[in-house]
Amino acid sequence: MDKQLIKSLAQVVGEQYTLADRESLACYGYDSTPELESRPGVVVLPGNQEEIGKVLALCHGAGVRVTPRGSGTNLSGGSISFDGGVILQTSRLNRIIEIDEENLTATVEPGVVTSALHREVEAKGLFYPPDPGSMNISTMGGNVAENSGGLRGLKYGVTADYVMGLKTFLADGELLKTGGKVVKDVAGYNLNQLLVSSEGTLGVFSEITVKLIPKPQCKKTMLVHFPQLEQAALTVSQIIAARIIPATLEFLDRVTIKCVEDYAHVGLPLDVDAVLLIEVDGHPAVVEEEAAGIRAICERQGCSFFQTAATADEALKLATARRVALSALARLRPTTILEDATVPRSAIAPMVKLIQETARKYDLTIGTFGHAGDGNLHPTCLTDERNRDEIERAHRAFAEIFEATIAMGGTITGEHGVGVAKKKYLPLLVGNAGLRVMRGIKGALDPNGILNPGKIF
Amino acid sequence: MDKQLIKSLAQVVGEQYTLADRESLACYGYDSTPELESRPGVVVLPGNQEEIGKVLALCHGAGVRVTPRGSGTNLSGGSISFDGGVILQTSRLNRIIEIDEENLTATVEPGVVTSALHREVEAKGLFYPPDPGSMNISTMGGNVAENSGGLRGLKYGVTADYVMGLKTFLADGELLKTGGKVVKDVAGYNLNQLLVSSEGTLGVFSEITVKLIPKPQCKKTMLVHFPQLEQAALTVSQIIAARIIPATLEFLDRVTIKCVEDYAHVGLPLDVDAVLLIEVDGHPAVVEEEAAGIRAICERQGCSFFQTAATADEALKLATARRVALSALARLRPTTILEDATVPRSAIAPMVKLIQETARKYDLTIGTFGHAGDGNLHPTCLTDERNRDEIERAHRAFAEIFEATIAMGGTITGEHGVGVAKKKYLPLLVGNAGLRVMRGIKGALDPNGILNPGKIF
Numbered sequence: 066m067d068k069q070l071i072k073s074l075a076q077v078v079g080e081q082y083t084l085a086d087r088e089s090l091a092c093y094g095y096d097s098t099p100e101l102e103s104r105p106g107v108v109v110l111p112g113n114q115e116e117i118g119k120v121l122a123l124c125h126g127a128g129v130r131v132t133p134r135g136s137g138t139n140l141s142g143g144s145i146s147f148d149g150g151v152i153l154q155t156s157r158l159n160r161i162i163e164i165d166e167e168n169l170t171a172t173v174e175p176g177v178v179t180s181a182l183h184r185e186v187e188a189k190g191l192f193y194p195p196d197p198g199s200m201n202i203s204t205m206g207g208n209v210a211e212n213s214g215g216l217r218g219l220k221y222g223v224t225a226d227y228v229m230g231l232k233t234f235l236a237d238g239e240l241l242k243t244g245g246k247v248v249k250d251v252a253g254y255n256l257n258q259l260l261v262s263s264e265g266t267l268g269v270f271s272e273i274t275v276k277l278i279p280k281p282q283c284k285k286t287m288l289v290h291f292p293q294l295e296q297a298a299l300t301v302s303q304i305i306a307a308r309i310i311p312a313t314l315e316f317l318d319r320v321t322i323k324c325v326e327d328y329a330h331v332g333l334p335l336d337v338d339a340v341l342l343i344e345v346d347g348h349p350a351v352v353e354e355e356a357a358g359i360r361a362i363c364e365r366q367g368c369s370f371f372q373t374a375a376t377a378d379e380a381l382k383l384a385t386a387r388r389v390a391l392s393a394l395a396r397l398r399p400t401t402i403l404e405d406a407t408v409p410r411s412a413i414a415p416m417v418k419l420i421q422e423t424a425r426k427y428d429l430t431i432g433t434f435g436h437a438g439d440g441n442l443h444p445t446c447l448t449d450e451r452n453r454d455e456i457e458r459a460h461r462a463f464a465e466i467f468e469a470t471i472a473m474g475g476t477i478t479g480e481h482g483v484g485v486a487k488k489k490y491l492p493l494l495v496g497n498a499g500l501r502v503m504r505g506i507k508g509a510l511d512p513n514g515i516l517n518p519g520k521i522f
Numbered sequence: 523m524d525k526q527l528i529k530s531l532a533q534v535v536g537e538q539y540t541l542a543d544r545e546s547l548a549c550y551g552y553d554s555t556p557e558l559e560s561r562p563g564v565v566v567l568p569g570n571q572e573e574i575g576k577v578l579a580l581c582h583g584a585g586v587r588v589t590p591r592g593s594g595t596n597l598s599g600g601s602i603s604f605d606g607g608v609i610l611q612t613s614r615l616n617r618i619i620e621i622d623e624e625n626l627t628a629t630v631e632p633g634v635v636t637s638a639l640h641r642e643v644e645a646k647g648l649f650y651p652p653d654p655g656s657m658n659i660s661t662m663g664g665n666v667a668e669n670s671g672g673l674r675g676l677k678y679g680v681t682a683d684y685v686m687g688l689k690t691f692l693a694d695g696e697l698l699k700t701g702g703k704v705v706k707d708v709a710g711y712n713l714n715q716l717l718v719s720s721e722g723t724l725g726v727f728s729e730i731t732v733k734l735i736p737k738p739q740c741k742k743t744m745l746v747h748f749p750q751l752e753q754a755a756l757t758v759s760q761i762i763a764a765r766i767i768p769a770t771l772e773f774l775d776r777v778t779i780k781c782v783e784d785y786a787h788v789g790l791p792l793d794v795d796a797v798l799l800i801e802v803d804g805h806p807a808v809v810e811e812e813a814a815g816i817r818a819i820c821e822r823q824g825c826s827f828f829q830t831a832a833t834a835d836e837a838l839k840l841a842t843a844r845r846v847a848l849s850a851l852a853r854l855r856p857t858t859i860l861e862d863a864t865v866p867r868s869a870i871a872p873m874v875k876l877i878q879e880t881a882r883k884y885d886l887t888i889g890t891f892g893h894a895g896d897g898n899l900h901p902t903c904l905t906d907e908r909n910r911d912e913i914e915r916a917h918r919a920f921a922e923i924f925e926a927t928i929a930m931g932g933t934i935t936g937e938h939g940v941g942v943a944k945k946k947y948l949p950l951l952v953g954n955a956g957l958r959v960m961r962g963i964k965g966a967l968d969p970n971g972i973l974n975p976g977k978i979f
Contacts, residue, residue: 166763169762212712247932251933254720262712
């Protein structure tokens with residue numbers, strides 16, 4: 066990294082927020098994606114929104130590449146700089162600028178932690194539904210860049226459904242304002258939604274305005290065991306067919322159940338194929354009816370156990386089984402490959418079976434859990450990156466799983482992004498026309514290709 | 523129009539679906555936008571999806587411009603060919619291809635009429651919420667291209683919120699598939715949402731997959747009179763502050779009330795400043811509570827009349843006051859300029875006042891009605907395009923209204939599109955950076971500029 070550029074960057078953000086020592090560069094050299102590591106040339110932490118623009122203008126002028134980064138919880142290598150470029154770290158920009166109770170919006174800086182926003186708005190009787198698994202550390206900037214999902218996606222949608230306005234610094238440092246507090250806006254192309262899920266390749270957010278909704282009055286949490294996988298899958302279909310849309314409809318398979326029980330001792334049985342965690346929320350009368358409807362469907366499908374949480378504490382305990390799934394699986398082996406193949410929800414049962422068969426075929430341990438109501442599964446391979454033979458088999462297995470996902474009308478990533486980890490599968494999904502259009506857009510917005518280069522395509 | 527090209531087009535879609543006679547060209551020379559007319563060179567009506575691609579490939583090769591068109595209900599001149607080009611008329615592509623009850627999706631061709639889709643899905647207990655004013659004639663292709671809103675936008679959102687998958691023919695005739703039936707998909711840029719509201723400038727839709735939701739179990743319709751405008755505006759704010767999100771929260775001002783009463787004799791008073799039409803829907807218990815809450819707020823604000831529809835017929839009658847507003851205003855003078863300035867909902871009262879003051883200043887009759895809950899107003903100027911002086915004053919008045927809208931954090935168009943009618947206001951709203959990015963995207967997707975040229979920017 067050019068010493069003069071580092072000096073210029075330090076003049077913008079300050080010496081103490083320009084990190085170029087070995088230890089710092091090592092810390093920013095990886096994110097939550099396994100098998101990937103690469104040290105940046107320098108890390109800068111802007112202290113206000115304008116500094117983002119100044120950093121970009123400098124790098125654009127110098128032809129130096131920039132990777133924006135929040136908390137580094139990215140699961141597709143999106144927050145790693147692979148070319149010794151600049152990491153633009155947003156964590157100092159962590160102000161909740163406004164909660165507008167009249168227009169039901171919140172405006173935040175990109176470094177605000179997702180669950181901090183949850184707490185602030187819920188204290189006012191409002192609700193920001195997106196709740197990615199990493200919400201206690203992930204930032205809003207990262208959530209918007211990746212279009213993060215979460216456990217409440219089935220009823221409430223994902224981050225994209227809540228983004229109303231953005232301030233974004235383009236590659237050359239020019240500020241672009243899109244959307245705002247109006248709930249209807251069709252003036253020109255929908256750049257807001259183009260920027261959401263662009264994975265830091267089209268611009269760097271400096272301000273985000275999201276929609277809020279009234280907080281649901283109450284909720285009911287249910288945990289259900291099924292001896293057979295098909296019973297759980299049919300239950301999911303029949304709940305939707307009964308015109309009930311739960312807030313949460315989560316699934317754990319046998320491998321995951323065993324790991325969770327070993328880890329958290331929440332009383333899960335070891336002889337069932339599937340567990341569903343179901344939450345309904347809203348008006349008390351609706352919650353009662355929907356919970357009763359769900360119980361009837363589960364029993365008709367032959368569930369072996371049905372528990373409704375009697376208290377909020379008990380609800381938390383039931384939800385623990387799902388919330389700890391990843392940690393429970395991750396402790397079994399040194400390397401955890403967490404994927405997010407997503408299919409139309411009607412294809413959940415064949416998809417889980419295919420994952421299990423593929424695991425057997427390649428002699429791998431794959432636990433599957435995830436958002437059954439969304440068709441968004443997390444097949445999680447437990448392996449060891451030092452075992453090259455096993456890692457190779459894992460890659461071959463996931464290649465087959467993604468091909469099958471696409472054949473079922475699904476997608477290679479429901480909520481984790483393409484980054485570098487899924488690049489090779491994207492052409493299969495979007496075809497030549499899709500790639501051509503995406504490359505054209507990237508070229509139009511970032512002609513010098515300095516923004517998070519090498520990601521997506 | 524080149525005779526050889528017309529012959530080639532006729533070979534693709536058939537002689538009888540290639541219209542080049544004077545009468546046909548006159549019929550396709552205007553849409554629902556006042557003051558605009560221009561005859562195309564030829565009109566083609568493809569009979570299947572592939573023919574769209576073939577028509578585009580021919581025109582792309584010949585460098586001839588193409589304007590896609592549904593029912594011509596466009597309000598910004600978007601479906602008029604201003605350069606004697608080709609009108610690509612989608613009305614023969616009117617199949618509802620599938621209603622998938624398991625995945626809660628409907629897949630349609632672009633020529634399907636919006637209300638026809640409503641009827642089909644509601645017969646299955648499902649619901650497609652977007653209900654633009656023109657829904658009995660407008661097509662789904664047009665709705666997606668314009669991101670149409672409607673009366674249920676406050677609670678249910680607009681067309682964009684329901685588009686899950688698109689098949690789109692690009693300018694050169696290549697087919698682009700985006701999205702599908704998965705409810706979570708972050709594989710690459712969100713081209714789906716870029717194409718929604720692109721007003722026919724980026725591609726021509728051949729297939730549209732939309733999300734469906736369960737049909738609300740019941741609804742309650744209320745009509746409320748307010749002596750003072752501020753009372754109505756405060757009522758809107760306080761309903762939202764009470765965390766009630768009605769499906770519909772519509773407003774009529776004094777000018778509109780008088781016109782509606784003269785036209786439809788629905789019993790509206792002539793001495794009030796504002797009428798609100800409010801609908802809540804959902805579970806019976808929720809509907810009861812929300813309706814009671816709304817009544818209390820209206821009474822606290824000093825409404826002079828509050829009526830709840832006792833039957834479905836009565837509800838239809840109450841809604842008539844709002845549904846006929848445009849027709850009632852339009853019969854007063856030969857030319858109706860219907861705008862869709864949109865502000866954050868907290869700015870509804872100052873916005874209505876500003877419109878009324880501007881009307882007085884320029885000696886114009888402007889009736890205002892619209893979606894108060896969305897901040898999406900329809901100031902409607904009643905004029906006569908033969909009176910050039912008055913038309914000039916109308917244009918000056920709207921220029922001031924749009925400037926004020928932008929100053930209040932609003933937008934120049936909430937649901938009607940930019941087309942040619944709003945082009946001159948767009949730079950004011952999106953700035954240089956916004957225009958630069960939009961032009962870059964247009965250049966990337968349609969390098970020869972053949973798709974609906976001259977629209978948006």
